[in-house]
Amino acid sequence: MSKKSTKPEEKGFFEKVKETIEELWEGTKDKAEDIKDIAEEKFDDVKKAVVAKKKAAPRKANAVKKAVANKTADATTQAKAGSKKVATAAKANTRDEATKAKKAAAGVKSKAGSNAKVVAAKAQATATQAKKAATGKTDSTKKKAAASH
Numbered sequence: 001m002s003k004k005s006t007k008p009e010e011k012g013f014f015e016k017v018k019e020t021i022e023e024l025w026e027g028t029k030d031k032a033e034d035i036k037d038i039a040e041e042k043f044d045d046v047k048k049a050v051v052a053k054k055k056a057a058p059r060k061a062n063a064v065k066k067a068v069a070n071k072t073a074d075a076t077t078q079a080k081a082g083s084k085k086v087a088t089a090a091k092a093n094t095r096d097e098a099t100k101a102k103k104a105a106a107g108v109k110s111k112a113g114s115n116a117k118v119v120a121a122k123a124q125a126t127a128t129q130a131k132k133a134a135t136g137k138t139d140s141t142k143k144k145a146a147a148s149h
Contacts, residue, residue, distance in 0.1 A: 011019075
């Protein structure tokens with residue numbers, strides 16, 4: 001007979017630890033590969049999302065540019081309308097002032113004309129009185145001269 005037993009060989013403590021570590025290592029490698037695959041898939045998903053957002057961003061930027069251009073155009077239009085209103089108001093004000101000045105000038109002219117007429121009438125009356133007085137003196141002088149002859 002042989003000295004070998006039919007029982008399985010018993011492993012030592014270090015061999016059991018070594019096998020456990022190998023099993024853990026294999027499990028860890030498998031899990032690491034799974035995580036790597038999942039990470040690659042997530043990376044691709046994120047990359048697709050970023051590309052989609054990049055395409056949307058120029059569209060939004062263009063929309064914002066258009067909105068700013070429209071607001072600028074609106075502001076320009078409002079400014080032009082405002083300046084037209086101011087110009088119209090200024091013209092109307094100028095017309096009103098010119099009309100007032102013409103009326104005032106006409107009033108002064110009419111007052112001056114009536115004052116001139118009054119002064120002329122007074123001057124004429126004074127002149128008439130002076131003539132009458134002068135004529136009266138000359139008549140009395142003539143009468144005196146005739147009487148003395």
